[in-house]
Amino acid sequence: MGNLPYLRVIYAFTLIILMGCKEVAPKKGEIIKSKQEVLVKETEVVSKPAERVPPLRVLADTTFVRLADYSNDFMYDLRYATTNNFLKSKVYDCPECYTRVKTAKALLIANEELIKKGFKIKFFDCYRPNSVQYKMWAIVPNPQYVANPVKGSIHNKGGAVDITLATLDGRELDMGTDFDFFGKRAYHDNYDLPKVILDNRKLLKETMESHGFWSIRTEWWHYNLSAATNDKVANFKWECTD
Template sequence: MKKIILPLMVVLFTACKEKNEKREVSFPEEKTVETPKDTLTKALEEEPALLSLDDVADTTFVRLRDYNRDFVYDMKYATDDNFLKTKVYDCAECYVRAKTAKALIAANEELMGQGYRIKFFDCYRPHDVQKKMWKIVPNPQYVADPAKGSIHNKGGAVDITLVDTDGNELEMGTGFDFFGKEAHHDYTGHPDEVLKNRKLLKETMEKHGFWSIRTEWWHYNLTSASNGKVANFRWDCE
């Protein structure tokens, strides 16, 4: 009887062992977790492809971000954060004449090689907006008389500053639209860092065809646009 039981146990053990060896153990399927893209990168990818200025007439108005995405924007007159203390643009956009855009892109490329970028406070200004500003502050010391118009109205002037690679504004001694002697280019009472930053901005802009206003460190006019026509081109808000 013992001789019969022992071979039977061996057979059963071998069968169970083979069965266990053939059994496949399944684990829950691993899910790949995608890291969310950087917000700015995602936003830029959703933008339409960049346009080219090669075949655009110099006097044509263009939206700058359609042709280059290396700039930073804080359009002050589309907010109440300005010396007027009121919003005068329906929405924030930076339009300029095509020839102004080309000069700005060239200047910005040079600045980017040094770790900086141009940040805009104001660009082209419709003549109707100039009239609105004059009605609020009818003082030629602060607002150009709409009867004569401003180079902003011609698409050849911009109000700007510089930011570093992290988007932080460089110290310029005063804020935008500060109307005092400290905002003048010839004011030398600022720390060396401020004077250096202003010099970098001024020399770079002048190198690319712009000229400055003595009393406003942020304002630059494209020389070739000074004889242009005052315009009242209005853009659509998206």
């Protein structure tokens, strides 16, 4: 009986250690869940991409990717897959928006910034196979409107996009003209326009330029990624799923 107080102290101390371990030890499944959360953070860019699509970080910058596989936050009105364009002719077999990986990365970040302000990017044209450039040249062989396919354009390199801005509920902002309007009203340096139009163009231009793009003076919708200027002209063609 003389050892009873001593045994009680040891018992109490053991209980404290066991309880502490119980509180610190993860519950069954918690470690697996934690790893899944890390994977999501590593692959997620803006919104949930398509399943089984490799994250952009593991792809070479010159790889062609489909933007819709990496974000649900863009809008599309790919005009050259319709007859609603200045050519009055459909030159794409089906509408898709592809770019090089480095262009996609810049677009995703730019769009994320715009979403915080209540807007998002809407695409009229993205990567354009060089064979399509030849089709366009055959219809309008004028370098003022269509790049000579022999030299190619940055669209053919996967580094150019034709875009506008829309509200998050899909309403296009007023940019003063429609896409592919060839006239002074579409010029960036034409300031003889209502303030709301100038403000909309300024938002688009400043956002794109802050993420590595540069514009063409005569086309408010056209943006080239500086890092893609020296890339090779490509003729990669996507498959039509329909």
